[in-house]
Amino acid sequence: MKPHSMKKHGMKKHGMDNRSRxxxxxxxxxxxxxxALAPLLLVLLNSFKSNAGVTGSPFALPKSLSPxxxxxxxxxGAFGSGFLNSVLLTGTTVVVVLLCSSLAGYxxxxxxxxxxxxxxxYLTMAMTVPIQLFIFPLYAGVAALGLLDNVFVVGVILAAINMPFATFLMRTFFLNVPKELEEAARIDGANVLQLIHRVLLPVVRPGLITVGVIVGLSAWNDFLISSTFLHxxxxxxxxxxxxxxxxxxxxQLGAMMAGALILILPxxxxxxxxxRYVVDGMAGGAVKG
Incomplete structure (x- = not known):
């Protein structure tokens, strides 16, 4: 076989291997x-069925789309007031975490x-200690201050729980910012607040979004802290x-499935x-630690 033919044959085989992979x-x-999607689809199908329909044929299509x-x-489920409280709690948690972890990470x-x-x-140790150890003293302190049944207080507590992880992650994003960018901003006369607000935070925006989404999901789904402090x-x-x-x-499994879908969809x-921002943020934060 000629060298040219052998080279062409090898390239063709390499291309087929890449296509197969x-x-x-x-x-x-x-x-x-x-x-990942099968359980969600199953919840969607059964949310339109009666209890007998769910138990009898959980994988069948619903006969009607009655709401x-x-x-x-x-x-x-009192979802009207529940959604408002969840939004306030989650928003408080995310704002406090992003504000404090970005400054600490810098x-x-x-x-x-x-x-x-x-x-x-200290932050490493804080991430390994279970929050259950602090529930009773924390509850006693919050009760003594008369701050029970306050979604904003619970948001601050959840922010404190998530702060070590968020600080570690934000530190990683700040490590990926070129030093020359900060030096150029200082030469132009920017102070610390201007440097962080106008120069660094726009650069680490994928990290802020990533931390916000992760912390927000944790706060939205929280049960232990919320059930302890919100009676x-x-x-x-x-x-x-x-x-x-x-x-x-x-x-009544149909109603439970509908409630689960209402909880999941937002x-x-x-x-x-x-x-897209979360994927970019996780990829960018994995470059340097």
Whole structure:
């Protein structure tokens, strides 16, 4: 066989191998996507069925698209006030975390304090200690101050719980910012606040969005802290409202499925809208640690 023919044959074989790997990768991704979406599709199908329809044929299509299950779940789960409380709690958590973790991440990334190694060790330890150890003293302190049944206070508590992880992540994003950018801003006369607000934060915006989404999802789905500090039904979140249906509607699976769908859809919509920024942020934050 001539050298030219051998080279052409090798290139053709290499191209076929790459195409085969690409097809295999897509098949694996499709399997993972189907595994992730199948439970959500099952919840959607059964949210329009009666209890007998759910137990008898959970994988069958619904006979009608009546919204009665959604109406029942919305009314008895108190989702109207629950959504407002969840938005306030989640918003408080995200704002406090982004404000504090971005400033702390900037300081730790630049090693601008002498005790920064000790601070990093403290944050590492804080992420490993379970919050259950502090529930009782924390509850006693909040009760003594008369701050129970306050969604903003619970938001601050959740922000404190998520702060070590968020600070670590924001520090990683600030480490990826070129030093020349900060030096140029200082030469132009920018002070620290102007440097952070106008120069650095726009650069680490994918990191801010990533931290915001992760912390926001955690706060929206929180049960332990919310159920401990929010006893008044008018102050409970949508997650607590859904879980309160378990006693009354544990045998009405269609209403429970509808309630679960109402709980999931807002979170799913936000994640789909911001997924590009989250992926970019996680990829950018993984470059340097």
């Amino acid at each position: 690409g097809v295999l990768a897509h098949v694996v991704l499709l399997v993972f996507a189907a595994t 009665s299950n959604f109406t029942t779940a919305w009314e008895y 300081v730790l990334a630049g090693q601008r304090i002498r005790m920064w190694p000790a601070v990093m060790v 008044d039904p008018s102050e409970q979140t949508v997650t607590l409202g859904f879980l309160s249906m378990n006693g009354t509607f544990s045998t 979170v799913l919509g936000v994640f789909i809208a911001l997924q």
